[in-house]
Amino acid sequence: MSVLKVIEILASSEKGWEDAAGNAVREASKSVKNIRSVYIQEQSATVSDGKIVQYRVNAKITFEVK
Known part of the structure; x- marks a missing residue:
């Protein structure tokens, strides 16, 4: 069985x-x-x-803990 962890990241472009x-x-x-x-x-x-100048996402990243 794997142990997974989730972190939240805010990023932009x-x-x-x-x-x-x-x-x-x-x-x-x-x-x-x-x-x-x-x-x-x-x-x-x-x-x-009137123009989009920055795109932002709230991302949840899942990774395996070893």
């Missing part, structure tokens, strides 16, 4: 939500090993002058 999710996994993988999945819980964006 100027390109899009998919890139923000990738940033969350990339940053988490710097200190967390054995990442198994990412679940995007929420998406939001900041707007300036």
